Amino acid sequence: MTGGVKKHYSGSGSLADRIAGALRAKGLEPSSLTPADFEAVDEFHFRGRAATLELASLMQLTAASKVLDIGAGLGGVARTLAETAGCHVTGIDLTPELCAAAAEISGWLGMSDQTEFVQGDATSLPFADGAFDAAITAHAAMNIPRKDRMYAEARRVLRPGGSFVAYDILQGEGGAMLYPAPWAAEPSISHLATPQEMRTLLQGAGFTLLKTIDSTHDSLRWLEQRTASGGTAEAVPVTAKLLFGTSYREMVQNQLRALRERRMLTCSFLCAA
Template sequence: MTGDIPEHYSGGGNLADRIARDLRARGLEPSDLTPAEFEPLDEFHFRGRAATLELAAQMRLTPQSNVLDIGSGLGGVARTIADTAGCHVTGIDLTAELCAAAAEISRWLGLADKTEFQQGDATSLPFSDDAFDAAITVHVAMNIPAKHRMYSEARRVLRPGALFAVYDILQGEGGEMIFPAPWAAEPSISHLATPQEMETLLREAGFKLLDSIDSTAESLRWLEERTAGTGPPPPVPITTRLLFGEGYKQMVQNQLRALRERRMLTWSFLCEA
């Protein structure tokens, strides 16, 4: 889990500084915002914060829970869970620049005591056995070829009976994915599994599968609304375009086509260790 993936997600330079400059240029002070207002930037997955809240609601979280976010990115999922459940969330991500920015954003939003972020590999987690009460991974495995190792590691660090929420982009029946996409400029770093492969991988890792939900239609409607500007206006006027630049326009169009043709799917799984 090295090489092209961190390069794809690195924005060049200090990402937190760039975000702060963009916000201040629009008259917004980062420390005056709430975790929910950061959603357009830091929850760059389909259906954003609403999808995170749906997953978290199924995870039996309490303020005492110690939660792991695998592939934490800019930390939006971790902060939403920490903010709403009152628990502690540890995020791990392969890209050091994203970890540094996530920690700084948490500091702005007053969640530095409930979240922490460290650079690391999802297929070789730097944690002891049975270290966490719950775990989540959101739009991460698309970049990971060794998914069996990722899910085996997730099972290892979870206590028996802990819940693991998985929400990812999968390979659909409508043909191959179209590139560029937000997770891969070209096919070499894209590794989509089918829903059937995912169920097998999770069971073979030692999880009991409790639920499996296809949300592709909802994701398509969400992206169509965002693209057409018919949904509610974003509270923060900067989005993940900051990470991907002008190429983001083509990425969005490719995703729209792929969802409509079911080349790509969005799917969630709820598992028990």
């Protein structure tokens, strides 16, 4: 069931090599960049690093926190949390190529001690009960049909009282999502929950829901600004193009329309375990 998701996010050849090649073609040496410079590469969710920083401020992390990033992708969220809070972050992701590239990017940035990346499935986490102080997931659940298992696993690996933030793309009230989308070229690997379903799922997993933020309007403005500038403001706008080729343009147009018509929403849920 997860094979289609892995295939969707796997490029051909070493993704880290291709990212490094794209950076060098722009005159940028990967190891001389900072985590913030990588935003357009490794923060693969609406509003990028700004969204991660907002969510980090809700999580009350300290340098002693042990944090889990579920569906970590190329590791941008993990590195931003590790860099700003000084904590250790473990990222887990289904797609082996993304885990390997995430570890390599952490190496370029001198962050291998603060971050680690493990290949695995969010619905069956290879960690002990109560192993983490906090957990986050950004734009991963829309590929996961068994969200009940995903959130039960997140709850299990958190210590009592630990914080959990789920930042996801949801099904809106404006009609069906349009495909291709960046998380699914066609609907068979897309599983969007509604806001009410999310509340029921999180509470059903045993979380106390503390806060819900609907950032759909901000996501639309962010995407409009990025597309209006043609991407030239981005330091290193390479990953989406590397993974999805020219179909990325159609994905962006579909997202713009889906956000305007509230077919898709972006929402964050802050919970306590």
